[in-house]
Amino acid sequence: DTEVTQTPKHLVMGMTNKKSLKCEQHMGHRAMYWYKQKAKKPPELMFVYSYEKLSINESVPSRFSPECPNSSLLNLHLHALQPEDSALYLCASSQVFRKGGTEAFFGQGTRLTVV
Amino acid sequence: KNEVEQSPQNLTAQEGEFITINCSYSVGISALHWLQQHPGGGIVSLFMLSSGKKKHGRLIATINIQEKHSSLHITASHPRDSAVYICAVRSRSNTGNQFYFGTGTSLTVIP
Numbered sequence: 001d002t003e004v005t006q007t008p009k010h011l012v013m014g015m016t017n018k019k020s021l022k023c024e025q026h027m028g029h030r031a032m033y034w035y036k037q038k039a040k041k042p043p044e045l046m047f048v049y050s051y052e053k054l055s056i057n058e059s060v061p062s063r064f065s066p067e068c069p070n071s072s073l074l075n076l077h078l079h080a081l082q083p084e085d086s087a088l089y090l091c092a093s094s095q096v097f098r099k100g101g102t103e104a105f106f107g108q109g110t111r112l113t114v115v
Numbered sequence: 116k117n118e119v120e121q122s123p124q125n126l127t128a129q130e131g132e133f134i135t136i137n138c139s140y141s142v143g144i145s146a147l148h149w150l151q152q153h154p155g156g157g158i159v160s161l162f163m164l165s166s167g168k169k170k171h172g173r174l175i176a177t178i179n180i181q182e183k184h185s186s187l188h189i190t191a192s193h194p195r196d197s198a199v200y201i202c203a204v205r206s207r208s209n210t211g212n213q214f215y216f217g218t219g220t221s222l223t224v225i226p
Contacts, residue, residue, distance in 0.1 A: 042217060104214065106160065
């Protein structure tokens, strides 16, 4: 199984809503990532978890709250979002750093629209 | 300046043409990835390289570590190759878990 599964595929939410994005992998990867991608732009790193601990937070507003409850699951909790937060949210996973590099696997993304 | 630069940004080719996409990077890396993203968003990893050359079917990827440069070649291009191709490098940082992405090359192959 070399899949990273993201749910939901599409999400429309109001600015006062609270919602969560979910990402799951069963490849034994201990590094998991959240990226945000606006149209026609490359993905921007938001958070990295290594061994279920937050290792990188790229100055993301607190209305985005990541959670890694176990080694297979990564959540992104959303609250009080703004319309400019509408984007494709991508999850990825890989082995933690080792010499020579490791394969990264990406999910299909959640297309989020904030109204 | 971006850590990863790709060229060209947009590319249109006739079916059957040989295509080259280039990637240059400025950081120390442990690996370079070529990714493919179709409309709808999902990203597929095509190659991971730390040296030399790899080939999968009609796709060939090369990397020159000394020159900090990689190329992705598509032989006998086909309309189904139309997608955005992204070069991403994995930094050789303390955590080793940071990817830098190029801006992508949007490829359209015309029948």
